[in-house]
Amino acid sequence: MPKNHPVSRRSVVVPLALLGASVLSLASCSSNGGGEADPNAPVTLRLSVEAGAVRAPIAVMADKYSEENPNVTFDVEEVPNExxxxxxxxxxxxxxxxxxxxxxxxxxxxxxxLPLAEAGYLEPLTDTSAAELYNDQTRYLSEWNDQLWTQPVDFVPITNNYNVTAAEELGIKLPFRTVAEVKAACKTAQAGGKTLLRLAGSTVPNNGLTTLQFAATRVYADEPDWNAKRTNGEVTFADTAGWKESLQLILDLRDAGCFQNGVEAGVVADNVPNVAAGNAIGAFAPGGAVGDMRRINPDASFISTAFPGDAGEEYMFASPSNMLGINAKSGANEKAAAKAFLAWLAEPENADALAETSGNLSIRAGAGSALPEQYSSIATYFEQNNYQPLANLGWPSPEVYNTLGTGVQGLLTGQTTIDDVLASMDAAWDAAS
Structure with missing residues (x-):
């Protein structure tokens, strides 16, 4: 049977973290909700996105929307990933x-x-263009209390991204089919004065995403319903060999010289520019990072591939995980304009244009057969249904993923052990369930 079935999840309210006044100063107040929308009123929409090495793809599309709709302008806030x-x-x-x-x-x-919807921060989108962008396998990513709360903007393969031009200059053949090939290429890259794989070791999301890439073949290939089993108490992180192997691989790759010097202090913002310039051959990141790399260095060739399993197994994560939400507290004019913008993004032509800019797959095409050349090496994963939505999206709270990411940094600095990381993840899961 196909393996790309959605994992089970339980929705919880997560306490909000507090930051200092310097963070609060990043934004001015949104207008209050309520009242009737004036479709002809000029509107400035505040838009928050993650910052990248170049202008964020959603911000690029917002500029295009304003050109077509001069009454709507955008005030874009780009915040670092971490x-x-x-x-x-x-x-x-x-x-x-x-x-x-x-x-x-x-x-x-x-x-x-889901936690943001349950906390009352999101405007429901059930009766908008968002509804047609989900299917039975992905609807759970946005559905709470029988409503949809977010709109997916693209379809994201979780990959390693490589500068093919830089690899060929060193005689490194891509894609890798085994871990042994990866380790051999690490030595080749080192001998050529380069790094094979950049890891943002100080950053929780990059550490977590990297480990999940390893866990795709080591945990979820054999047990695509591992999350459901964990929810039902049938398995734990600590007693699952594949999770131990995934974290051990972090240390093995470090010891093989695969990462940059000072990996434990690495930040996401340095990954894309270094790969684009050929200082590093690749980096751990969603496939969309290639969009930024191409914009920085249009003369180089790039590919996105899944990290190999121990015996060449093929399994990966890919899902519509990048989404936009509308603030429930925004004014009527802002909400109406925001929904119109999201409807415009959902139009096939604009969805395809966003994917071209981001480097991910179009939300309209999903995991279809007409893959860009960038993804040619993972076409079989989609053809054989050897993929599922990103695993942590079905975990019961952000704290489990945070524990994984901080645990990886502890492993890199020698301040914790694999057993301690897994035990802490189990404790975080149980506390949220």
């Missing part, structure tokens, strides 16, 4: 969040859709 979730939640709690903001699906991140 700070985005806490900044957004602090702004939402303070009542001064943007009108439209980036979220992820499910439960697993600080800025995930």
């Amino acid at each position: 700070q985005y979730g806490e900044v957004l939640r602090t702004q939402l709690q303070g009542g001064n969040a943007s009108d439209v903001f980036y979220v992820t699906g499910g439960n697993g991140n600080p800025h995930s859709a």
Whole structure:
């Protein structure tokens, strides 16, 4: 049977983290909700997105929308990846969040859709264009209390992204089919004065996403319903060999010289520019990072591939995890304009244009057969249904993923052990269930 079935999830309200006044100063107050919308009124929409190496793809599309709709302008706030979730939640709690903001699906991140919906921060989108962008396998990523709360903007394969041009200069053949091939390429890259794989070791999301790439083949390939089993108490992180193997691989790759010097202090903002320039051959990131790389270095060739299993197994995560939500506290004019913007993004031509800019797959095409050349090496994953939505989106709270990401940094610095990380993840899961 196909393996790409949605994992079970339980929705919880997560306490909001507090940041200092300096974070609050990043945003001014949104107008209050209520009242009738004036469709002809000029509107400035505040838009919050994660910052990248170049202008965020959603911000690029917002510029295009304003060109076509001069009565709508955007005030864009781009927040670094490692700070985005806490900044957004602090702004939402303070009542001064943007009108439209980036979220992820499910439960697993600080800025995930379901906890924000349950806390009353999101405007429902059930009767909008968002509804047609989900299917039976992905609807759970946005559905709470029989309503949809967010709109997916693209379809995201979780991959390694490589500079093919830089790899060929060193004689490195891509894609890798085994871990042994990866480790051999690490030595080749080192000998050529380069890094094979950049890891943002100081950043919770990048550490977590990297480990999940390893866990795709080591945990979820054999047990695609592992999350459901964990919810039912049939398995734990600590007693699952694949989770131990996934964390051990972090240390093995470090010891093989695969990561950059000072990996434990690495930040996401350095990954894309270094791969684009060829200083590093690749980096751990969603496939969309290639969009930024191409804009920085249009003369180089790039590919996105899944990290191999121990015996060449093929399994990966891919899902419509990038989403936009509308602030429930925004004014009537802002809400109406925001819904019109989201409807425009959902139009096939604009969905395809966003994917071209971002480097992800079009939300309209999903995991269809007409894949861009960037994804040619993972076409079989989609053809054989060897994928499922990103696992942490079905975890019961952001704290489980946070524990994983901080645990990986502890492993890199020698301050914790694999057993301690897994035990802490189990404790975080149980506390949220």
